[in-house]
Amino acid sequence: MADVDIKKPESGQSFDASSGSVEVEIEWEDDTEGFDFSDLDNARNYDIVLMTGTNDDIETVKQLGSNIDNEERSFTAEIDNDLGPNGYYFFQIYTSFPNDGYTIHYTNRFRLTGMSGGTSTFTFNDGLFSHSGDQPSPQWNAGGTALKVETESFSLTYTAQSGWVRYAPMQPNPTFPVTGTNYSHRHETSDYTAYTTISHFPDAWTTTTAERTYSINSRENTAPVNSYPTYWYPPSSRVSSATLSDAKKKRWL
Template identity: 35%
Template sequence: MLALWIIVLLASSVFGDVSIVAPSAGGTYEPSGSTVSIDVKWADDNSTPKLSDIDSYTFLLCYGSNANIKCLDSTTDTVEASTVSADSDDKYTHAFSFSSSLAGNGQYFIQINAISKKLGYTLHYTPRFTLKSMSGTSTQTYSTNTQPPAQTDITSGGNTNVATTTVDTSVSFTVPYTLQTGLTRYAPMQMQPGTTVTATTWTRRFPTSAVTYYSTFRNSLNQVSTVTPGWSYILSSAVNYASPAPFPVSNGGWYDPKSRQTLTTRKRNAGAIRASSTA
């Protein structure tokens, strides 16, 4: 049993770059004036990618269950990693601020998207906290004491010391793509067509959605990446051992054009052709 716990602890420590220190679970935050400011603090856990490999961080206010994460795009806050430095305790801090009108009272958590241009990205979620005295109209009633698991899409970049275990993102794939709002979204697995077609009329797989257009240039990304799962099935194939068909000249499909020619070919000089064309 002890060995099992050691394995679990080791497995949980290989994911991520970002080890979240604050905010702590169960905290409460209120706006000052019309702005809410939450200090997000994290440390480098010395796994791949290291914080020195990160180019930027994007913070989003999120709510909902671990299986149905919803984020408020209007709270998107992106900062360059070079602007965030470690303190004397090797902790990194960013003041995540947003207008109190963008959210209502309720339980929330923060998504941290650490992006490395050469390695990929990781997603981490802070413990859940409560916002109160907010001026937003949508109150969040869902409440739990756990945050969503971390997610990652990292390539080793030739480093043989990188852990090959991947984070379980299966929960994210259960949310319909059109209902996802995070910077990273999860597409359904590609399926193969059947061998027969039984439908006689077409039907829409997904409902239509509204289209809205920007009136000004947006200063942040609406989406960073789409993750598509690999196949959970295997396509079988075999070698075609049938003898190749012979070339037309060998199977009677080819013929000499002269064999169908009924008139004798004649050669006319160019002068005669020009004379006949001008007559």
């Protein structure tokens, strides 16, 4: 999936704003593996927002860049030291695409020191500024954008693909009558390794299957309904009372 591949800031970096402000460099690349709506050549612009919080509770601190040209691959964010308290922050990169498509990516968390701002101006818990760890997972929405797919992508075996969007061939039209008595795999299978810990990012977002080039005719099934159990019946009609044999009756007398 061709998309935003963030290079800076790096994980664990710390920036000192005690002089009044600090500049943080943000860099990203176009991950050109595969081709779909999120190729950055198709992007309209970027918006960059300073964030804080946990991966489940992401809070906005301040928008620092808007309508950045899609040809840009970097942005210098200037952070005033009265913007918030010392703690951990990260950036959100919101990429806009035609027809309401978008992707949202988050940079690594970094630490700001020398900050003099308080937390009273924020509506969220100030404890969110102390959360470190991996950044939140990216999000995307193709919107009404039609995916541009090279037809060769559907002929590439699934196991040879490594992009975020995978491609599958068209579902074949079954022949009539069916004469086979044994089955075989039409496509090779692949080995897999099970995750031993929670994965931060998925290996693939989705699979796109080639559209059918044939039509399917169907009609109503006019076969009569069979008896049990394809229609409702009272349970009492299937239950009989328990009885004791003569031999067992003697045991209770």
